Amino acid sequence: MADISDGIGTMIEGTMLARTTSHDTALPGAHAAAGPVACPNCSTVFTGNFCPECGQKAHLHRSLAAIGHDLLHAVLHLDGKLSHTLPLLIAKPGDLTRRFIAGERAKFVSPMSMFLFTVFAMFAVFQMVGVTAPTDFADGMIEGFTDDSPFQRNIQRQITTLEQERGALPAGSPRRTEIDSEVKTLNTILAEAKPEATSEKNTANADPTESWIESHVFEKWKKNPGLMIYKLQSNGYKFSWLLIPLSIPFLWLMFAWRPQFKAYDHAVFVTYSLSFMSLLFIVMSILSTVPGSMGWVIALFSIAAPLHLYKQLRYAYSLSRFSALWRFAVLLFSTQVVMMLFLLILALLGAF
Template sequence: MGDFGDSIGTVIEGGLLGRAVEPTAGEVAAHAATPVDCPNCGTSHRGNFCPECGQKAHLHRSLAAIAHDIMHGVLHLDGKLWNTLPMLVFKPGELTRRFVAGERAKFVSPMAMFLFTVFAMFAVFQMVGLTAPTDLAEGFADGAGQGAGVVQTNIREQITALEKEKADLPRESPRREEIDNELKGLNTVLEKGIGAASENKGSVTFNTGSSWLDEHLLEKWKKNPGLMLYKLQSNGYKFSWLLIPLSIPFLWLMFAWRRQFKAYDHAVFVTYSLSFMSLLFIAMSILSTIPQGPGIAALLFTIGGPLHLYKQLRYAYGLNRFSALWRWFVLLVCTQIVLTMFLLILGVLGAF
């Protein structure tokens, strides 16, 4: 129940954050048939909202209204969401182009959609059990720790079994001499072999080329890999917005000679694209819980992700097939670079 409660809280947190950056214009409300005086500023007006302060004309004072506000504010259950979701999945290029062109009241803004989908994604990860392991032993990062411990345990069990077998044998049995030789070899491996192997593994470590990173970052990963993985996961959704500024420069370079596309256009493209990927990971994580689901999820990721990126790239920028295709290949490579940079940043944040 703890993970489930955390998951629900994560969804609500993402919804509230998304709602904080989402304007309310364009949402459906009951039209006031007669003039009303705004309770907030006193302006007499007709319509759904006060023209002076923007407060709603029709106010509720009931517990049902509070429940409605929670569902409406957290989950975006309004016409804007249902206009945005189908286009985000099936017509991402058109959605991006129309939003950039000024059709803002019809659709959930890119940042609001991104915040909600990312928090929902990590919440679903918790529900289905896709969380970072926290029980990794010290030395796991450089190959020692649990691996060496398992080998040592197996050797000790063999030694115990051989000693018991030897004790049950008569003194004149030739098998006793064989057991003595085996015990001698196993004790040698236990005392020197595992120690030397662990020592050698400890000396062959990852090296970033920066003594500062090696000292502060890699050492913490070696000492407590479980904690570092937990920090990596918890910082993943808190700092997921970093993927947007990390990605924009690559898109800008691909359209540097086309002055009609601004950095804002690229930001909308990236944010909607990341929102779709969050939805894709949600679908994959749910599919992975059913029989034959992991294979279907892998196929969905292999085909769905690249295809969606190509369609959004082509139709958002109005490209022909050749222009869209070569930019699509470059963008796939840039995606790997951005993810690597993002993971490095999360690693540093987790270390400090």
């Protein structure tokens, strides 16, 4: 129940935040004033439902019922534009992108508002259905992938055996001196075999700040991998917007010789595309709760994600099939690069 309540709260938080990014916050069906009124916000005298200067409503509510209405409206309607935006985002993403860029914006949820709404909704659904990355690791698991190789473990066992033997010998035994020499040699071999020692040799002339950062991040992940995975999830939720500026340069390069497409156009494309992917992950996470549905989940993602990306790319930029296909191939590769950069940033943020 806690996950469900957290998820609902997250969704409400996201839709309220998405609502604040919308320029038109007028509610349909507002009551008109009986006659000319002075706007309490900017003092403009006007007749009608809204002030022509600042957009404030003529009829102002002062009741708890009005607060409940505003909350419900924000969560379910997003100013009444969601019903116009969602069908196009799902079925005709290129048409939606092109029309919004061209200036047809009154009936559509803006890209950033749509992105905020879908991302918050996605993480809310993840919480409710229990989709999460593992945070429990067996002792020594991380070390097993780093410096705890079988060779090093064998040397360490030899050192332990020798030290135990030395401890059982009398103080004047000549064997104690031999054991001290053997242990010293084995410790030298062990130090040479450790990745940290090799790294220090190979980076003797490297930037000390860079070496410290690498060492700090590595030690954080090695010491408490569960906490770092939790931070990775949390930062992924908070910094998901970074995917937008990380993606724009790749689109700009693909259209560098076509000056009619600006960075703003690419930002709209990326933001609407990410919004659809969030919706797709919502459907996949819900579907995954059905026993035996994993094959359908994989098939849905394998078909819907590339098909949607191709359709949006081709029709948003009015491309021919050939132009859309080669750009689509480059975009698939760019997407992997962006995701790797994004995960690297999250890993660094989690370590500090």
